[in-house]
Amino acid sequence: MLSDIEIAQKNVMASISDVAKKIGLSEKDLDLYGNYKAKLTMPTLRKLQEKAADPTKRGKLILVTAITPTPAGEGKSTVSIGLADGLRQIGEKSVVALREPSLGPCFGVKGGACGGGYAQIVPMEDINLHFTGDLHAISIANNLIAAIIDNHLQQGNALNIDPRTISWKRCVDLNDRALRNIVIGMGGKMQGVPREDHFTIAVASEIMAIICLSKSISELKERISRIVIAQNYNKEDVTFGQLNCTGSIAALLKDAIRPNLVQTLEKTPAFVHGGPFANIAHGCNSVNATLSALATGDYVVTEAGFAADLGAEKFMDIKCRSAGIAPNAVVIVATIRALKMHGGVPKTELADENLFALEKGFENLATHIENIKKFGVPAVVAVNKFVTDTDKEIAKLKELCENYGAKAVLSEGWEFGGKGTRELAKTVVKICDEPSNFHFMYEDHMSFKEKIETLAKEIYRAGSVEFQGSSLKKLKEFEEKGYGNLPVCIAKTQSSISHDPKAIGAPKDFVFPVRDVQLYAGAGFVVILAGDIMTMPGLPKVPAAENIDVDDDGIISGLF
Numbered sequence: 001m002l003s004d005i006e007i008a009q010k011n012v013m014a015s016i017s018d019v020a021k022k023i024g025l026s027e028k029d030l031d032l033y034g035n036y037k038a039k040l041t042m043p044t045l046r047k048l049q050e051k052a053a054d055p056t057k058r059g060k061l062i063l064v065t066a067i068t069p070t071p072a073g074e075g076k077s078t079v080s081i082g083l084a085d086g087l088r089q090i091g092e093k094s095v096v097a098l099r100e101p102s103l104g105p106c107f108g109v110k111g112g113a114c115g116g117g118y119a120q121i122v123p124m125e126d127i128n129l130h131f132t133g134d135l136h137a138i139s140i141a142n143n144l145i146a147a148i149i150d151n152h153l154q155q156g157n158a159l160n161i162d163p164r165t166i167s168w169k170r171c172v173d174l175n176d177r178a179l180r181n182i183v184i185g186m187g188g189k190m191q192g193v194p195r196e197d198h199f200t201i202a203v204a205s206e207i208m209a210i211i212c213l214s215k216s217i218s219e220l221k222e223r224i225s226r227i228v229i230a231q232n233y234n235k236e237d238v239t240f241g242q243l244n245c246t247g248s249i250a251a252l253l254k255d256a257i258r259p260n261l262v263q264t265l266e267k268t269p270a271f272v273h274g275g276p277f278a279n280i281a282h283g284c285n286s287v288n289a290t291l292s293a294l295a296t297g298d299y300v301v302t303e304a305g306f307a308a309d310l311g312a313e314k315f316m317d318i319k320c321r322s323a324g325i326a327p328n329a330v331v332i333v334a335t336i337r338a339l340k341m342h343g344g345v346p347k348t349e350l351a352d353e354n355l356f357a358l359e360k361g362f363e364n365l366a367t368h369i370e371n372i373k374k375f376g377v378p379a380v381v382a383v384n385k386f387v388t389d390t391d392k393e394i395a396k397l398k399e400l401c402e403n404y405g406a407k408a409v410l411s412e413g414w415e416f417g418g419k420g421t422r423e424l425a426k427t428v429v430k431i432c433d434e435p436s437n438f439h440f441m442y443e444d445h446m447s448f449k450e451k452i453e454t455l456a457k458e459i460y461r462a463g464s465v466e467f468q469g470s471s472l473k474k475l476k477e478f479e480e481k482g483y484g485n486l487p488v489c490i491a492k493t494q495s496s497i498s499h500d501p502k503a504i505g506a507p508k509d510f511v512f513p514v515r516d517v518q519l520y521a522g523a524g525f526v527v528i529l530a531g532d533i534m535t536m537p538g539l540p541k542v543p544a545a546e547n548i549d550v551d552d553d554g555i556i557s558g559l560f
Contacts, residue, residue, distance in 0.1 A: 004116045004560045008124040011265050019263045023095060023296035030261065033132050036123050039258045042217075045288060048295035049215060053324075058294035059095070060328040060432045064303040064382075065312035065372070067365050068504070069494055071347055072337040075116065075384040075414065076303050079333045079421075082119035082413020083382070083428065084301045085266040086421030092429065094268060095297030096121070099285045099305070100135060100260075100275035101128045102203045104175040104537055107545040112560055113275075117414030119421075121262055121270045125556045135173050135275060137256040138211060139202045141249045146170045146197075148245050149229055150185070153193040159238055163195045165231040167518065168240075169535075173202035177538030200535040204280045207249075209523035211256055212274035212286040213322050220257055221250045227522035237481065239521070259289040266418050269296070278305025279494040280535045282314045282525065287323040294325070299429070306494040308332065308368040309459050316375050317440050318487050318525055326438040329431045330372045330379040331424070333411075334365050336389045336397060342505045351388040355396050362400045363506035367497060369406050371459055376437035380427050381408040385415070444485040448475040448517075451488045452528055456512040460497050463509035471514045471528075478519055478526060489520070492530040499531035 002010070016038045017027045030038035040048070052058045064080040080096055087094035098121065101113035112128035114121045121127060130136070146168055153163060172179065179199035185192035202208065206227060214220040225241030232238055240246065259273040271293050274286035283305035284290075293300040304311030304319075312330065320326055336358060337350045343361030345354055365381065372379045381401050383394065394410065401408035409427050412420030441458060442451045449465075449472065456462040467475075478484065495501035498510050518527040539545075547558035 004114075004120060005124065005557065007118060008114075008120050008122050008265070009555070011122055013122055014263060014267045016261060016263070019267055019269050020261060022267070023093075023269050025296065036262065037126060037132060038261045039132060039255065040261065040292060042258060045258055045292065048292045049288070051295040052291040059297045059300050061290070061294060061325060062299060062301045062329050062331060062428055062432065063312060063315055063327040064301060064331045064333060065308045065368070066306065066333040067338060067368055068307045068309070068342065068497055070338045070341040070504070072335060072341045072350055074333050074335055074338055076333045077113050078115040078117065078119045078414050079331065079382050079384055079411050080301050080303045081115040081121055081264050081270070082411060082417065082421040083331065083424055084268045084270070085119065085264055085413065085418030086425035087299050087301070087429070088266065088268050089418040089422050090425050090429070092425070093298040095271065095293040095300050096264065096268060097271045097273075097285050097289045097293040097300055097302040099303075100131055100272055102135065102201065102275055102277070103129070103173045104201050104203070106559070107539070107548070108175045108537065108543055109540045116560070118265060118417035119413035120265050121272060122265060123262070125559055127262060127272060128559060131272075132255075132260050134211075134256040134260070134273070135202055137252055138205060138207050139171055139173055141252040142171045142202065142205045142207045144249060144252065145207075145227070145229070145240060148243055150192050152243060159242055160232040160234070161230045161238055162233050163193055166195070166229060168227070168229045169198045169200050171200045171202045171205045175201065175537040175539045177536060180534065180536045201277070201537060203275050203277050204535040206520045206523050207253070208274065208276050209282055209520060209525075211253060212276060212282070212284065213319070213523060214257060215287060215291075217250055217254060217257060220253060221246050223522040223524070224249050228519050257288065259286060259292050276305075278311035278314060280491045280533060282318045282489050283311040284315050284319045287319065290323065290325065299432070307497070308371040309497050310492070310494060312372065313441065313455065313459055314489060317442065318489060321440060321487060322524065326436070327377050328436060329428055330377050331382050331428065332365070332368055332372065332379055333382045333384055334397070335384045335386060336393045337386055339365060339397070353390045353393060355392060358393055358396055359400060361505065362397070364497070364504070365401075366404055367461065367506045369404060374441065374458060376439050378431040378434040378436060379406065380424070380431055381406050382411040382424055383408050385410055385412045447484065448479060448488060448526060452490070452514060455488070455490060460512060461506070461508045462498070462512035465512045465514060467514045469516065471517050474517050475526070478517075483519060483521060483526070487525045488528050489525045490528045490530055491533045491535070493533060
């Protein structure tokens with residue numbers, strides 16, 4: 001059996017100019033990065049934004065989400081790519097819009113974000129590694145802000161910044177637990193002001209969120225200028241704009257704000273741009289990529305990280321609120337293997353037929369079906385098929401979904417590409433025409449406490465919320481400073497609907513702990529840290545980096 005990278009390397013790609021022609025774009029609309037990658041030019045981006053602003057001229061938006069992830073795998077990106085190819089197979093003009101992969105999981109344990117099998121985007125090695133340099137630009141911009149802050153302290157501290165209150169963290173796009181907590185400025189007074197500092201992974205940086213939510217360079221600069229970096233000794237907020245370096249940060253990001261265009265194995269156009277994690281950030285590809293896809297395709301398939309309690313909720317409550325868009329339909333990805341794991345089956349026994357465990361694990365899928373219904377959008381369950389799935393298990397899952405008021409459709413994109421997702425594509429087209437009553441889970445005017453409690457009880461099924469330490473006090477301070485209308489971005493484990501990664505299935509009536517809160521004034525939301533979630537992951541005992549190699553011709557191996 002061929003690995004994902006071997007399948008991708010055997011594929012003969014079309015020139016990106018030919019791919020662009022499928023969606024009405026010419027070579028003059030592109031800045032080429034070789035033969036198979038391109039960025040939209042800024043004039044073309046503005047033209048597509050203008051078209052997408054008219055609801056009568058834009059395509060229909062399909063959000064792909066999933067059940068709670070397990071080590072058995074779910075395949076959300078694979079289904080997204082396969083569905084876009086399947087829509088082309090049945091004659092529809094489809095485009096897929098995905099996030100860029102982070103190097104952290106590529107060299108860690110989770111893997112990349114290019115799909116798998118015969119449902120992939122290519123060139124997968126480039127996309128999974130350096131791509132067009134967006135994540136590097138974001139990291140450098142983030143760290144330039146940090147350097148400017150520390151230089152301000154060193155050069156006299158005219159803004160009277162209290163170093164103990166500096167909230168801006170450095171970042172790197174790797175899993176490196178040793179950088180979570182550090183001390184800088186050691187070695188004498190010419191080496192800077194000593195203080196405690198921290199690193200996050202680049203995809204959790206506020207700059208990543210700002211890139212994903214900004215439509216123009218002017219908006220980008222506005223958001224960067226209002227980033228709260230610290231407080232002064234009078235306990236007043238200090239924004240980055242007060243350091244008079246906003247333009248230099250935007251200059252580093254002038255290309256990173258423009259969407260990237262690539263293709264699937266079947267030459268379906270794919271916008272791949274932005275890469276925030278959904279467990280510690282807002283988990284969606286950029287607004288610019290989505291708007292570009294909506295302006296060039298009749299059906300746009302996009303995905304949001306992890307399950308409906310994380311990525312889908314943030315897509316609805318943060319991205320849709322910011323961009324003025326709404327999904328026409330939602331696809332909830334599930335695998336029989338993962339549902340059996342939620343039913344208590346160990347990974348070593350997932351190949352064995354087990355209808356009892358499947359039915360027990362279905363509680364997790366049922367919760368996510370309910371979650372999507374609460375947003376008022378029609379949904380379908382995509383059963384991402386594995387070779388170990390038995391006919392009885394497939395029939396049982398379809399029956400369970402039907403009894404729960406949801407249609408389940410087999411998705412075989414991994415094995416057959418677009419041909420394996422035709423039925424799913426037909427179903428999605430049909431439900432896109434169903435009435436939709438899209439609405440947010442909470443309103444802007446609600447207090448932060450009410451917003452958090454609403455998500456905890458309605459989406460996570462908690463019985464109550466415990467605000468630990470100074471979290472509630474800080475939230476009230478944010479409201480007093482005029483930030484009360486912002487949405488919340490909850491950072492919690494992806495391994496459970498709750499905050500506890502060990503609570504599989506469908507936990508209920510637990511106490512949801514809010515450990516700390518952070519203001520992302522530039523991005524336009526407040527981050528809520530729940531449980532033991534960390535914004536800098538660590539490498540596993542045996543990282544994926546041990547399997548990756550490259551030969552004298554530059555051909556990479558071992559990358560999935």
